[in-house]
Amino acid sequence: MKFIVSSTTLFSHLQAVSRVINSKNTLPILDCFLFDLEDGKLSITVSDTETTMVTSVEVSESDSNGKFAVVAKTLLDALKEVPEQPLTFDINMQSLAITIKYQNGQYSLMGQNADEYPTAATLRDNSVRLEMDAQVMLGGITRALFATADDELRPVMNGIYFDITTEDITMVASDGHKLVRYKSLIARGNERAAFILPKKPANLLKSLLPKEFGQVVVEFDERNAIFTMERYRMVCRLIEGRYPNYNSVIPQNNPFKVTVDRQLLLGALKRVSIFSSQSSSLIKLGLKENLILISAQDIDFSTSAEETLVCQYSGTPMSIGFKSTFLIDILNNISASEIVIELADPSRAGVILPVEQEQEEDLLMLLMPMMLND
Numbered sequence: 001m002k003f004i005v006s007s008t009t010l011f012s013h014l015q016a017v018s019r020v021i022n023s024k025n026t027l028p029i030l031d032c033f034l035f036d037l038e039d040g041k042l043s044i045t046v047s048d049t050e051t052t053m054v055t056s057v058e059v060s061e062s063d064s065n066g067k068f069a070v071v072a073k074t075l076l077d078a079l080k081e082v083p084e085q086p087l088t089f090d091i092n093m094q095s096l097a098i099t100i101k102y103q104n105g106q107y108s109l110m111g112q113n114a115d116e117y118p119t120a121a122t123l124r125d126n127s128v129r130l131e132m133d134a135q136v137m138l139g140g141i142t143r144a145l146f147a148t149a150d151d152e153l154r155p156v157m158n159g160i161y162f163d164i165t166t167e168d169i170t171m172v173a174s175d176g177h178k179l180v181r182y183k184s185l186i187a188r189g190n191e192r193a194a195f196i197l198p199k200k201p202a203n204l205l206k207s208l209l210p211k212e213f214g215q216v217v218v219e220f221d222e223r224n225a226i227f228t229m230e231r232y233r234m235v236c237r238l239i240e241g242r243y244p245n246y247n248s249v250i251p252q253n254n255p256f257k258v259t260v261d262r263q264l265l266l267g268a269l270k271r272v273s274i275f276s277s278q279s280s281s282l283i284k285l286g287l288k289e290n291l292i293l294i295s296a297q298d299i300d301f302s303t304s305a306e307e308t309l310v311c312q313y314s315g316t317p318m319s320i321g322f323k324s325t326f327l328i329d330i331l332n333n334i335s336a337s338e339i340v341i342e343l344a345d346p347s348r349a350g351v352i353l354p355v356e357q358e359q360e361e362d363l364l365m366l367l368m369p370m371m372l373n374d
Contacts, residue, residue, distance in 0.1 A: 002063045021048065027049075033069065041057075067114040068093070088102075131217055134209050146333055156196055156244075159196040164188075166189060180366075183361065198237070249366070263337070268294050273328065290310060320346040346369060
């Protein structure tokens, strides 16, 4: 079997899907790319048994159909150094010896039997189908991913929850300390449905979607989901279980509202948090008329810092403690220039919102406070 393909096109597709491959696999065949050439179209598959990704590349010439597997790391490392030019693949389908010829030389390597490669999961007849704009999905995944948990006891918290209605689609992530709720009013389903997307496929989508435009077709049942994009198709196992009622933990009546410039607050937090206790990362926000006093101290090392920021605040003076790393993460994942922090009292969660929401979306972030000693 022989075919010719562009080196940079092939390499960019291989690199994009190679993130699926685990560093240690139980089956040696999972260290490989599966190549399947059919009617001048080359499909490349990678899998870790739970997530399978397929991409296709047009070949300029081919003489027959066939499939074979080849070790991913060797091929990626070899093609990384080849500038843009046609590559000629020549595969002996009996011995699986592969020769890759390029301008000034050639590579010889051994392929593996394609029949050993596991097949991707299929959906049941009762699967749900919806379409979602690629950039809307990217916006939701990017904002929610940092808030997912790593909790072996509550696996449902380790992914992004897609809550689908006929009016909107909401993406939620929480680790019990922080919560993100991203609602898109453009995207909607044909019926009420939901699924929990694990962290690894969410990260894969985050890396693929920036180059995608148009619609992503999502089909899912109780166990698996299929994401079909223009150039990639991903099949992944979902997290099974019931996601907690996220709306019930969002405090509704927050009489105290602080409006502040996001970049100024972020800069102050990064500077002051250097002096917070390494074990707790506790930072204190002292609020009074149009001022925030940001302070931190580490008693063990006798270090402390404080900084004052101008804000809009007219409630009663109060102090509230937050974990600085979590608050910095939240501010990094909001794009608005100004934010509102809504508070009820120092023991209840703070709700953080952009002053101006992006068009057709509703973003809310929540952070649980930490106890202050004073």
